[in-house]
Amino acid sequence: MIAGALSLPAAIYLLLPPRARREDQWVEAGGVAQLPLRTPEEVVFRRNRVDGWKISSEKATAWVVKLSEKDVVAFAPQCTHLGCAYHWDARHGNFLCPCHNSVFSMEGKVLAGPAPRPLDRYQAKVADGKLLLGPVGEAQL
Amino acid sequence: MIRLTLEWLEHRTGVETAVKNFLYEDIPASSGWRQVLGSVAIFCFLVQAFTGILLAFNYAPTPGEAYNSLKYIVTEVAGGRLIRGLHHWGASMMVVVVMLHLAQVFLWGAYKKPREATWMAGVALLLVTFGYGLTGYLLPWDNRAYWGTVVATQIAAKSPGIGHYLSRLLGGEGAIGVVTFARFFALHVLILPPLTALLIGVHVYLVRKHGVTPEAGDTAPKKKFYPEQVFRDTIGIFVAFVILFLAAALVEAPLGKLADPTDTSFIPRPEWYFLWLFQLLKFFEGPLEVAGSHILPGLAVLALLATPFIDRGALRRVRQRTLAGGVLALAVLGLAGLTAAAIATTPKTQEAASETGGPRDWQQLSPEELAGIGYFRKENCASCHAAGEGGARIGPDLTGTAIRKSAAWMIQHFKSPQRMMPGTSMPPIQLSDAQLNALAAFLLKLNPRNAQALYSAPQYAVEGAMVYQHNGCAACHQVNGAGMKIGPSLDGLAQRRSREWVEGHFADPRKLSPGSVMPPYRFTPRELERITSYLLAL
Numbered sequence: 315m316i317a318g319a320l321s322l323p324a325a326i327y328l329l330l331p332p333r334a335r336r337e338d339q340w341v342e343a344g345g346v347a348q349l350p351l352r353t354p355e356e357v358v359f360r361r362n363r364v365d366g367w368k369i370s371s372e373k374a375t376a377w378v379v380k381l382s383e384k385d386v387v388a389f390a391p392q393c394t395h396l397g398c399a400y401h402w403d404a405r406h407g408n409f410l411c412p413c414h415n416s417v418f419s420m421e422g423k424v425l426a427g428p429a430p431r432p433l434d435r436y437q438a439k440v441a442d443g444k445l446l447l448g449p450v451g452e453a454q455l
Numbered sequence: 456m457i458r459l460t461l462e463w464l465e466h467r468t469g470v471e472t473a474v475k476n477f478l479y480e481d482i483p484a485s486s487g488w489r490q491v492l493g494s495v496a497i498f499c500f501l502v503q504a505f506t507g508i509l510l511a512f513n514y515a516p517t518p519g520e521a522y523n524s525l526k527y528i529v530t531e532v533a534g535g536r537l538i539r540g541l542h543h544w545g546a547s548m549m550v551v552v553v554m555l556h557l558a559q560v561f562l563w564g565a566y567k568k569p570r571e572a573t574w575m576a577g578v579a580l581l582l583v584t585f586g587y588g589l590t591g592y593l594l595p596w597d598n599r600a601y602w603g604t605v606v607a608t609q610i611a612a613k614s615p616g617i618g619h620y621l622s623r624l625l626g627g628e629g630a631i632g633v634v635t636f637a638r639f640f641a642l643h644v645l646i647l648p649p650l651t652a653l654l655i656g657v658h659v660y661l662v663r664k665h666g667v668t669p670e671a672g673d674t675a676p677k678k679k680f681y682p683e684q685v686f687r688d689t690i691g692i693f694v695a696f697v698i699l700f701l702a703a704a705l706v707e708a709p710l711g712k713l714a715d716p717t718d719t720s721f722i723p724r725p726e727w728y729f730l731w732l733f734q735l736l737k738f739f740e741g742p743l744e745v746a747g748s749h750i751l752p753g754l755a756v757l758a759l760l761a762t763p764f765i766d767r768g769a770l771r772r773v774r775q776r777t778l779a780g781g782v783l784a785l786a787v788l789g790l791a792g793l794t795a796a797a798i799a800t801t802p803k804t805q806e807a808a809s810e811t812g813g814p815r816d817w818q819q820l821s822p823e824e825l826a827g828i829g830y831f832r833k834e835n836c837a838s839c840h841a842a843g844e845g846g847a848r849i850g851p852d853l854t855g856t857a858i859r860k861s862a863a864w865m866i867q868h869f870k871s872p873q874r875m876m877p878g879t880s881m882p883p884i885q886l887s888d889a890q891l892n893a894l895a896a897f898l899l900k901l902n903p904r905n906a907q908a909l910y911s912a913p914q915y916a917v918e919g920a921m922v923y924q925h926n927g928c929a930a931c932h933q934v935n936g937a938g939m940k941i942g943p944s945l946d947g948l949a950q951r952r953s954r955e956w957v958e959g960h961f962a963d964p965r966k967l968s969p970g971s972v973m974p975p976y977r978f979t980p981r982e983l984e985r986i987t988s989y990l991l992a993l
Binding site: 315316317320323324326327328329331332333360362365366368369370371372373 | 502505509513515520524526527530533534535537538541693694696700795850851876878879880914919925
């Protein structure tokens with residue numbers, strides 16, 4: 315009984331996620347006007363990340379595709395296979411992951427390779443000509 | 456299948472025989488409930504080890520991070536408050552159980568020949584238990600921890616002959632800092648636990664070697680450890696655990712404010728089991744101090760160790776051991792009396808320093824803290840940081856408990872944000888050291904409940920406090936307990952003096968207070984109006 319009374323809180327302590335802390339929902343990631351139309355651009359921005367008991371300000375990147383002045387898609391920069399950083403292959407017009415050769419279309423769809431799902435996306439919106447990025451989620455295609 | 460596995464285990468490891476030897480050991484027929492305490496003490500140690508390891512999974516043992524990580528454990532990690540509660544209250548329970556065990560063995564004379572070494576190993580375990588209390592006290596890095604350890608290391612530094620080296624060994628030379636912290640943490644988690652395990656091993660081995668002490672005149676045939684005594688031990692451990700679990704679940708373990716070496720208002724007190732020693736020190740002053748801090752406690756430990764050699768008489772019934780009973784009663788009375796005296800002399804204001812307290816409005820701030828609001832406004836910090844309602848969200852929310860830092864860290868960060876937080880977009884703050892101190896002092900007082908009330912302090916008071924701080928008024932006067940007492944306290948000034956008097960006093964103090972050592976102050980009209988209004992609002 316004592317072992318149970320100790321190991322249950324211990325399991326909860328180690329396995330349950332910590333209480334979620336309020337995070338900044340939207341961060342500014344530059345102006346939309348200077349982004350090229352329908353060509354992915356790697357955008358570097360700064361955001362606060364909750365890391366245990368610390369909030370650290372860190373650099374983050376997104377692959378941003380401007381579909382129109384009002385409609386922008388921002389992909390999280392990790393391959394959905396094993397998290398490698400992929401890049402835009404301008405010659406073939408798609409995203410290529412150098413680790414295991416996953417290939418994604420400009421819309422983030424898997425074209426080839428072992429990636430199990432399309433590229434993850436930041437929530438993105440445009441306000442006053444500025445690109446605002448929110449949390450990352452799986453793409454709803 | 457199970458039988459085959461057990462046979463294999465027995466053949467390869469002998470574990471079954473070992474368990475049988477352990478359970479079917481002969482013990483005196485007179486064994487009973489009083490022998491339960493030793494097992495409960497070992498259980499307490501195991502709970503401390505278990506919960507300590509769990510805490511270490513989320514704890515960062517450096518002064519810069521310890522407090523924040525502990526706060527994270529108790530406020531955000533699932534079950535963290537309970538685990539910390541078990542560790543905190545478990546420490547007190549271990550002290551109680553070990554002392555009860557010692558008292559029982561003493562009263563029954565169970566230390567007598569041939570059990571002298573068993574007793575001495577037990578005394579060593581008592582000292583190790585106190586060692587845990589001493590070293591663990593620092594680890595939350597709150598004001599209690601910091602100031603308690605300041606006192607403890609100062610006592611160590613005064614040890615005759617070896618004080619200097621002891622102080623260096625504990626990293627307490629100069630000031631309490633990262634080195635002290637690392638040493639205390641290393642002692643607490645790397646040195647003491649293996650030492651405890653070793654001493655428990657020696658202690659239990661000796662108990663087994665000499666057997667459990669029978670009551671005087673017990674000539675009845677021996678019985679086995681299992682099942683009767685095992686049942687008693689289990690009940691004892693269960694009762695102890697229920698008490699501990701309830702304490703951990705219902706009573707929040709204290710965590711004060713972040714350690715602040717500049718907080719002169721904090722009244723240091725050690726943990727309750729050291730209060731008697733703390734009180735004892737008050738009776739010895741000057742050159743005699745060492746008698747209270749070292750000689751008397753040292754003699755007490757020596758007397759404990761030498762008990763089996765002092766009392767060498769034959770084992771007698773407890774009721775006949777009147778002298779031993781008297782000594783124990785005196786010791787209990789002495790310790791309880793000293794502890795009660797220490798509690799009675801602890802001012803109640805101590806509670807105000809707890810995290811849930813803190814100043815509720817600007818009138819409770821010291822002038823330095825209030826001036827900090829002025830620098831916060833002047834430097835336009837709210838354009839990036841939230842403090843109260845409004846305030847942008849570009850930088851971290853300064854009212855949050857999540858990003859608590861020490862004053863020293865903040866000041867370094869103000870001067871050179873990039874160095875302390877690489878990649879931050881915050882510009883360096885161009886203020887003097889005294890002004891940065893004020894800014895840090897204000898931020899340390901912020902919490903989510905009081906942020907709005909503090910930040911909305913009227914501008915005249917804030918400017919008045921800035922004038923007060925700029926002119927170093929605190930070098931002679933006290934406001935809200937901060938500052939020196941060379942001149943009169945300025946709290947409640949409006950009840951004693953009029954505006955004209957205060958303004959006239961600044962211009963020519965000796966005219967209104969003959970014999971005053973206060974120099975005249977030439978303020979601009981605005982400065983004079985602000986500082987006077989501020990002082991009259993106190």
